[in-house]
Amino acid sequence: MSLHARRRRAAVQWPTLGWLTVVWVLLWGEVSVGNVLAGLLVALAVSVATPLPPIAAGGRVRxxxxxxxxxxxxxxxxxxxxxxxxxxxxxxxxxxxxxxxxxxxxxxxxxxxxxxxxxxxxxxxxxxxxxxxxxxxxxxxxxxxxxxxxxxxxxxxxxxxxxxxxxxxxxxxxxxxxxxxxxxxxxxxxxxx
Amino acid sequence: MTAVVLVCAVLLAAAAILAVVRAERGPSMLDRTVALDVLTTTLVAFVGLEAAWSRRTDTIPVLVALSLVGFVGSVTIARFASREPPGEGRVRTREEIARDEAAREEAVRAAGGLDGTGPADGVDGGRG
Amino acid sequence: MGVVSWSAVADVLAALCLLGGALLAFAAGVGVVRFPDLLARMHSATKPQVLGLVLVLIGLALRLRSGPALWMLVLVAVFQMLTSPVAAHMVGRAGYRTGKVRQELLVVDELTADQDAARRAAGLDADGDPHGAHRS
Structure with missing residues (x-):
């Protein structure tokens, strides 16, 4: 447990935000301005309410x-x-x-x-x-x-x-x-x- | 299509029954968890099959919800069961229950005879 | 005409997918009853189920063919793939730690060996483990 870097920063994690928004839009089933905005809001609320330690990736996608x-x-x-x-x-x-x-x-x-x-x-x-x-x-x-x-x-x-x-x-x-x-x-x- | 759906339904029902058999038989909590996992997934497949048969989309949120929370039960039980001593969580058979009952009555009778100093502790400790 | 034949093809494919999924679910049920110990049962339970469910979902998608519901099916598959290894790992670990693996059925068991080595290195004897991962 002591290995976890717990809540180092409350920085916004853009990949998490994007993924949560995509899930929200998929759940509603159509891409509209309202859905994307609502998804962003929900994603922001989720990532602020339940922050996760940042993933030290440092890689690149091939x-x-x-x-x-x-x-x-x-x-x-x-x-x-x-x-x-x-x-x-x-x-x-x-x-x-x-x-x-x-x-x-x-x-x-x-x-x-x-x-x-x-x-x-x-x-x-x-x-x-x-x-x-x-x-x-x-x-x-x-x-x-x-x-x-x-x-x-x-x-x-x-x-x-x-x-x-x-x-x-x-x-x-x-x-x-x-x-x-x-x-x-x-x-x-x-x-x- | 109807024939295929019927065959699928029979197969899925058989899978569900087998899972229930394991849940009943399973020697430990974890075996039952695994069996119930199978049951949940079979249920999801059933809902999907029915939706495919009647081309309906209103049951698909059920699939989403089940696929999201289906693992919560397993994880919870696994958390608790990781301290479970072997042999615990086993449902006793009818004979075992009868034997324990007889032993307890015997102990009570012996305790009455020995004026309250009977070995009641050692007898019903099986389900402690 | 072309439209009709395409939908017929889709229906046949959907039927095949549904059949495959149901067969895999049935095999999972058989495995859950027949396999000898907890971890083997888990193999049968969690994994063919994932493919079986994906096949059923593909069959469903081929039947529906359109609409926003298809994306929800994608989500179902993704969620299942994300969550089922978690459940499998938790159950497997708990099962292993409480000695529900039948050692006599294992060909090799490197985890118990490594745990014993680590325990010896830490200066504990084999009984220092409160929930013995190996039954003698």
């Missing part, structure tokens, strides 16, 4: 990597959902395992995102997250021996890599040991500051 993250996630969810569904009908009970995966980045935001995505993909659920060491402990349904465990570990790390490539800054990528840009990405030498 659209291509984002699309890759979302696409791969959708495929994973569909495939794994049916696998778990089939598993429910097998006579043999599943061989589960609890594995610990040490993530490479140390940011809370990416830890949370990775944990959330891993929890949404069927067959793995995060039972414990250790913030200080950046370790996720997952319960994996139906692993097949040691190689299955290694595969599950690799899946989590790949998930984290996709998250980092989608949202982290170059410095954070380098710190996580993922500095090398993908071959398809244009290499821009940073000569000038």
């Amino acid at each position: 659209p291509v990597a984002c699309a890759r993250l979302v696409g791969r996630f959708a495929v994973d969810v569909v495939v794994a959902s049916f696998q778990v569904g089939v598993q429910a009908f097998r006579p043999r009970p599943p061989q589960s395992a609890v594995i610990g995966v040490r993530l490479r980045s140390s940011s809370d935001l990416y830890l949370t995102l990775t944990a959330e995505l891993c929890s949404l993909v069927p067959g793995s659920v995060v039972v414990e997250a250790h913030r200080l060491t950046g370790t996720l402990y997952l319960h994996v349904l139906d692993v097949d021996g040691p190689e299955g465990i290694e595969a599950a570990r690799r899946r989590v790390l790949e998930q984290e890599e996709r998250v980092l490539r989608a949202f982290a800054s170059d410095a954070q990528l380098a710190a996580a040991g993922l500095g090398a840009p993908r071959p398809s990405a244009p290499v821009t030498p940073e000569v000038h500051a």
